[in-house]
Amino acid sequence: MPGKAQKSSLIDQIVVIETNVDDQSAEITAWVMDQLLATGALDVFLTPILMKKGRPATKITVLSTIEQQSTLTQLLLQQSTTFGVRSYLVDRQKLSRDFIEVETEWGIVKAKRGFSNDSVTKIVPEYEDCRRLAEANQVPLRTVYETVIQEIKLDENQSIDS
Missing domain, CATH: 3.10.20.300 (mk0293 like domain)
Known part of the structure; x- marks a missing residue:
């Protein structure tokens, strides 16, 4: 095993893309998640949420490189039931x-x-x-x-x- 390596943490920026869906089956949500990952998303996670009037829904969150943002946004718009997405740039520090x-x-x-x-x-x-x-x-x-x-x-x- 090599000795102590000269390494430190890295800082970069990524894009968070998210949308809320309340009219999509679990099967389609799983399919969309798989497609996002296969297309290059850094990660995808689902969060159960309550929307107005107490409607249960799922927030789909996609972590993306800046270069993949447009492709992953289009995939979400085309393959899920959403009519829109939010996206914002975040700093990321990683080991x-x-x-x-x-x-x-x-x-x-x-x-x-x-x-x-x-x-x-x-x-x-x-x-x-x-x-x-x-x-x-x-x-x-x-x-x-x-x-x-x-x-x-x-x-x-x-x-x-x-």
Whole structure:
């Protein structure tokens, strides 16, 4: 495992695109969400809301790069029941990150490391790798996650001691 990396947090700007829908089926909402992600949305999330007169609705929120804003807005307007969307620019601060491979008794798992002030502040095993190994080896998913974290800590301690 590589030693301490020289990394810090990153700041950029993204666009938040949102709309409220109260006349759209859950199936269409799921379809629209999938299409937005497949088209390049950074993330899409749904929030249950109450609109005027107590009508239940869903707020669809899309996180987008500035370059993808127009494409994703058009997709929302064409494939959902909305008649309009709101969008606004926001600052985003995120940790620098890299990916490492961690060897476990069940196989290799990719993990994402987040850095702040040149130090590792977060380590997150990749879900799909952990799920695949848990299913293939009939062990709890939680056990795979914990093992990956433990292996990373062991590797870091060995690097420090060397």
